[in-house]
Amino acid sequence: MTLEVHLDADDLARTLRADVLTGLTADPKWLPPKWFYDARGSELFERITELPEYYPTRSERQILTDRADSIARHTRARTLLELGSGYSTKTRLLLDALTTAGTLETYVPMDVSPTALQAATARISVDYPALRVHNVVGDLTRHLKHLPGGGARLVAFLGGTVGNLVPAERAAFLSDVRAVLEPGEHLLLGTDLVKSPTVVVPAYDDAAGVTADFNRNVLRVMNNSLGADFDPEGFAHVALWEPEQEWVEMRLRARWPMRVTIPGVDLVVDFKAGEEIRTEVSAKFRRDGVAAELSDAGFTVDHWWTDRDDLFGVSLARA
Numbered sequence: 001m002t003l004e005v006h007l008d009a010d011d012l013a014r015t016l017r018a019d020v021l022t023g024l025t026a027d028p029k030w031l032p033p034k035w036f037y038d039a040r041g042s043e044l045f046e047r048i049t050e051l052p053e054y055y056p057t058r059s060e061r062q063i064l065t066d067r068a069d070s071i072a073r074h075t076r077a078r079t080l081l082e083l084g085s086g087y088s089t090k091t092r093l094l095l096d097a098l099t100t101a102g103t104l105e106t107y108v109p110m111d112v113s114p115t116a117l118q119a120a121t122a123r124i125s126v127d128y129p130a131l132r133v134h135n136v137v138g139d140l141t142r143h144l145k146h147l148p149g150g151g152a153r154l155v156a157f158l159g160g161t162v163g164n165l166v167p168a169e170r171a172a173f174l175s176d177v178r179a180v181l182e183p184g185e186h187l188l189l190g191t192d193l194v195k196s197p198t199v200v201v202p203a204y205d206d207a208a209g210v211t212a213d214f215n216r217n218v219l220r221v222m223n224n225s226l227g228a229d230f231d232p233e234g235f236a237h238v239a240l241w242e243p244e245q246e247w248v249e250m251r252l253r254a255r256w257p258m259r260v261t262i263p264g265v266d267l268v269v270d271f272k273a274g275e276e277i278r279t280e281v282s283a284k285f286r287r288d289g290v291a292a293e294l295s296d297a298g299f300t301v302d303h304w305w306t307d308r309d310d311l312f313g314v315s316l317a318r319a
């Protein structure tokens with residue numbers, strides 16, 4: 001097992017500082033969602049995937065269970081590159097199918113969270129002794145060009161994480177993925193689908209409060225890494241559906257007026273009661289929209305699959 005680090009602690013600290021400075025001095029305030037995922041945040045996300053309200057993981061797993069063999073036969077991939085791999089739980093379905101097909105040699109998971117990555121791939125190395133596992137700690141919007149090549153690669157970007165990018169970022173990202181691939185290589189893309197807000201919103205505002213805790217984790221990350229003095233309990237978790245953009249937004253709403261000091265960026269931030277920080281957008285897609293975005297990025301869509309309840313879609317596209 002090998003490890004390649006494009007985001008070391010210094011790098012992470014530097015990008016966090018830049019994002020916090022930009023986002024918390026903006027009006028309205030915002031923070032990029034990647035800062036949820038320290039060790040605790042990655043673990044909280046794993047708990048989210050097991051919540052009764054959080055359908056995306058189960059729906060996508062059902063699709064992959066049904067289609068993994070088709071994916072393996074269609075791509076005959078020698079290398080599986082997984083972006084935002086986290087704990088790699090659904091990946092095993094692809095690893096099994098590609099191993100059965102007899103083509104797979106190398107698994108390259110890339111994630112911003114070194115802890116999730118190490119924990120996941122230590123176990124994968126044990127369970128797939130013939131597989132070369134090459135871990136990449138990196139940011140999927142900045143370090144794609146470091147992914148090893150080439151020929152017979154399958155890039156998997158699952159979970160609907162592409163929805164955390166706003167449309168302009170998404171277009172740039174998909175073009176970047178296309179640019180690192182050679183003609184005939186593949187992208188497997190998971191996208192959560194547009195559906196009733198009565199189903200979507202509870203998935204981001206669960207009864208047990210795990211998502212609320214996950215959302216507030218970004219405040220703890222700033223406390224730990226930048227010496228900030230956020231009181232996480234001073235912020236209410238908000239999840240709302242934006243019908244215009246067809247995305248869910250998560251926000252943190254100040255329950256009372258607050259002054260927060262963030263020594264790591266030399267910043268004092270004032271919150272009025274009710275003022276919000278936007279911490280995540282999670283876009284939901286329609287089949288035609290996904291196809292158009294993939295085609296604009298230079299991909300040809302070979303397959304589109306959904307689960308039995310049409311909650312989630314998986315595209316298999318060819319460069």
Ligand code: AVJ
Pocket residue numbers: 048056159160161163164203204211280281282
């Ligand atoms: C990991 C990005 C797919 O957007 O649904 C879960 C993250 N945020 N609950 C998503 C998340 C709130 C999740 N992704």
